[in-house]
Amino acid sequence: MHERAKAAKPPARAIQSHARRQPEPVAPAQVELGRQPVTAAATLTALQRTHGNQHVQRILVAAPGAVQRDAVDDLLGDSKKPVKDRFSTAIADHTPTLAQLRGFLDGASQPDRETISSDATLMAKAKTKLAAPDYLSLLLALRVKKTGSVAHKSAEEADKLIVEKLSAYTAGAVKAGRKVSGQVAVLDGADWTMAYEREFGDDGEEATTNAFVDNEADRIFIHKDRGNPGTIIHEGMHKYAPNDLINEIGSAFNEGITEYFTRKICDSLDPPVVRSNYASNYAFAKKFVDLMGEATVAAANFDGKVADLKKKYTDSVRNWGTLIGHTKAGEWSKATTQLDPPAPVTPVTPTTPPTTPP
Numbered sequence: 001m002h003e004r005a006k007a008a009k010p011p012a013r014a015i016q017s018h019a020r021r022q023p024e025p026v027a028p029a030q031v032e033l034g035r036q037p038v039t040a041a042a043t044l045t046a047l048q049r050t051h052g053n054q055h056v057q058r059i060l061v062a063a064p065g066a067v068q069r070d071a072v073d074d075l076l077g078d079s080k081k082p083v084k085d086r087f088s089t090a091i092a093d094h095t096p097t098l099a100q101l102r103g104f105l106d107g108a109s110q111p112d113r114e115t116i117s118s119d120a121t122l123m124a125k126a127k128t129k130l131a132a133p134d135y136l137s138l139l140l141a142l143r144v145k146k147t148g149s150v151a152h153k154s155a156e157e158a159d160k161l162i163v164e165k166l167s168a169y170t171a172g173a174v175k176a177g178r179k180v181s182g183q184v185a186v187l188d189g190a191d192w193t194m195a196y197e198r199e200f201g202d203d204g205e206e207a208t209t210n211a212f213v214d215n216e217a218d219r220i221f222i223h224k225d226r227g228n229p230g231t232i233i234h235e236g237m238h239k240y241a242p243n244d245l246i247n248e249i250g251s252a253f254n255e256g257i258t259e260y261f262t263r264k265i266c267d268s269l270d271p272p273v274v275r276s277n278y279a280s281n282y283a284f285a286k287k288f289v290d291l292m293g294e295a296t297v298a299a300a301n302f303d304g305k306v307a308d309l310k311k312k313y314t315d316s317v318r319n320w321g322t323l324i325g326h327t328k329a330g331e332w333s334k335a336t337t338q339l340d341p342p343a344p345v346t347p348v349t350p351t352t353p354p355t356t357p358p
């Protein structure tokens with residue numbers, strides 16, 4: 001079963017969709033009324049009083065984005081109303097941006113988020129109002145964690161284990177803001193299919209994929225009934241690693257390294273979480289780590305110090321290009337021979353007998 005990472009190079013589609021999404025201007029729209037600048041939303045409320053709601057609706061429809069955003073900010077910020085009511089109104093009457101919804105949901109409690117994510121009608125409405133990538137990100141902002149046959153650990157548990165059990169290696173990643181919390185959705189049904197097909201298309205491997213980190217926004221998606229309690233740790237390991245190593249060594253070898261550190265945590269749990277994922281990749285990676293030293297491989301994986309790893313390998317009279325050529329082709333036994341001690345340099349037999357000194 002796959003617990004995939006993003007591919008080493010992002011597909012063209014991801015780049016295009018990224019380019020389409022321009023950052024939203026952040027300044028709220030302001031309208032000059034008398035001497036005091038007031039927010040557009042306050043102006044609209046005043047207009048609502050004097051001219052009636054119909055006029056205001058017409059203004060809103062024709063209003064530039066900034067006015068809409070300002071109205072949504074006021075609505076979402078109205079702490080007198082329940083979280084779910086504010087979310088429903090924003091979705092029903094406006095076109096909130098993902099940034100607005102994310103900011104709002106980050107400040108909400110998990111029980112409040114669940115009142116939203118468990119309401120199928122409301123979620124269906126959100127799906128119609130948001131572009132597909134934003135809807136998928138909304139699932140993460142809501143920390144959707146569907147309950148299924150696998151006891152998936154929470155994102156918070158995964159962070160705690162990765163930070164504590166690998167404390168010698170993950171300090172830099174933590175400093176860089178890498179984490180699992182708020183970056184995962186455990187899904188099923190149409191939401192899982194939507195996330196999967198957006199990443200891989202209809203490639204025939206959906207049924208054997210437990211989880212993946214997508215290319216579009218580094219989101220972790222996990223199927224609620226697939227994998228094991230180590231799955232979120234494996235996916236989390238990808239989140240703690242910058243792209244330097246995967247871009248150098250390719251996905252297959254990278255999965256082996258990822259699984260090596262995943263098992264280091266899973267084996268240490270009581271009871272241990274037994275993993276058999278990526279068996280060949282792992283077996284090779286384990287031998288590689290034994291040869292190169294865990295700290296050197298960890299620095300390449302978690303801190304992007306790939307040059308140091310390559311240098312150490314090359315300094316041991318081995319050919320990095322040959323090794324990576326084999327791992328990229330999935331030729332694990334050929335790759336393993338590249339870890340053998342280099343053949344001793346055969347002394348050149350002199351063709352003529354040494355001259356006898358006079």
Ligand SMILES: [Zn+2]
Nearest residue numbers: 003004005255
């Ligand atoms: Zn993976």
